[in-house]
Amino acid sequence: MEIRADEPMARHVTWRAGGKVAKACFPAGIEDLAAFMRTLRLDEPLLMVGLGSNLLIRDGGFDGTAVFTHGALNRLRLEADGAIYAEAGVASPKVARFAANRDFSGAEFLAGIPGTLGGALAMNAGCHGGEIWSFVERVLMLNRAGDLIERTPQDFAIGYRHVGLKASSGEIFVAAWLRFPPGDAATARTRIRELLEQRIATQPLSLPNAGSVFRNPPGDHAARLIEAAGLKGMEIDGARVSEKHSNFIVNPAGKASAGAIESLIGRIQAEVREKFGVELVREVRILGART
Numbered sequence: 361m362e363i364r365a366d367e368p369m370a371r372h373v374t375w376r377a378g379g380k381v382a383k384a385c386f387p388a389g390i391e392d393l394a395a396f397m398r399t400l401r402l403d404e405p406l407l408m409v410g411l412g413s414n415l416l417i418r419d420g421g422f423d424g425t426a427v428f429t430h431g432a433l434n435r436l437r438l439e440a441d442g443a444i445y446a447e448a449g450v451a452s453p454k455v456a457r458f459a460a461n462r463d464f465s466g467a468e469f470l471a472g473i474p475g476t477l478g479g480a481l482a483m484n485a486g487c488h489g490g491e492i493w494s495f496v497e498r499v500l501m502l503n504r505a506g507d508l509i510e511r512t513p514q515d516f517a518i519g520y521r522h523v524g525l526k527a528s529s530g531e532i533f534v535a536a537w538l539r540f541p542p543g544d545a546a547t548a549r550t551r552i553r554e555l556l557e558q559r560i561a562t563q564p565l566s567l568p569n570a571g572s573v574f575r576n577p578p579g580d581h582a583a584r585l586i587e588a589a590g591l592k593g594m595e596i597d598g599a600r601v602s603e604k605h606s607n608f609i610v611n612p613a614g615k616a617s618a619g620a621i622e623s624l625i626g627r628i629q630a631e632v633r634e635k636f637g638v639e640l641v642r643e644v645r646i647l648g649a650r651t
Contacts, residue, residue: 410476448478465543
């Protein structure tokens with residue numbers, strides 16, 4: 361395990377912007393993380409970070425501990441009963457390829473989700489008609505006392521881009537058992553390739569971004585509303601609404617502050633609210649103190 365103080369989060373989030381975390385923990389695995397959890401105060405602010413693809417830490421920093429799971433919680437295997445066991449730090453596209461290569465279908469949509477499985481579980485990530493919790497058989501949680509707890513989907517309130525424990529709190533996702541229906545490896549690999557080609561063609565992947573900034577409102581698309589409001593290409597201090605996909609904010613020169621990005625988010629919300637009466641809800645997590 362490695363512990364660092366005052367770790368710059370711009371190194372760890374895909375927007376390449378933001379402040380520092382007071383303490384950063386890089387565990388060697390689940391057991392190592394469980395031991396670390398036992399050393400924390402029960403009221404210690406805790407942030408789980410995978411690939412940082414849906415996260416922004418304000419410029420004033422996060423006065424707590426960030427745990428980095430990618431490259432640490434990385435076990436991925438096929439169980440004897442046909443379930444796929446994946447730890448929270450495994451990248452979602454890797455799960456998609458793993459399932460496809462073992463003749464399962466239904467996991468292909470995970471290739472279009474840029475984060476880790478832990479983040480996907482925490483927000484019920486989905487795209488192209490699929491959502492991760494449709495395939496969750498059970499999950500492995502870790503609480504502040506360092507105890508590992510297995511839970512089933514019935515223990516959670518699961519909705520659109522939201523998941524919460526019904527009768528507990530302070531637990532984090534460390535692994536899941538996923539079950540996908542049988543399929544054909546060649547067909548699944550073709551579908552993954554098509555989804556990736558579509559993603560490259562429609563999203564600004566060559567520039568620092570955090571994926572979709574807003575949830576889609578019921579019966580509509582955030583990108584359509586943002587573009588209809590005339591906001592495509594709008595820029596605030598280096599943060600810009602992507603010309604390629606209006607629901608993406610990019611940091612082209614890598615010089616935008618977290619404050620600039622958050623200001624642009626607020627401006628988009630205000631313009632769409634004023635023009636269409638629709639309240640866009642952020643999909644991106646923003647934490648920490650303003651400067």
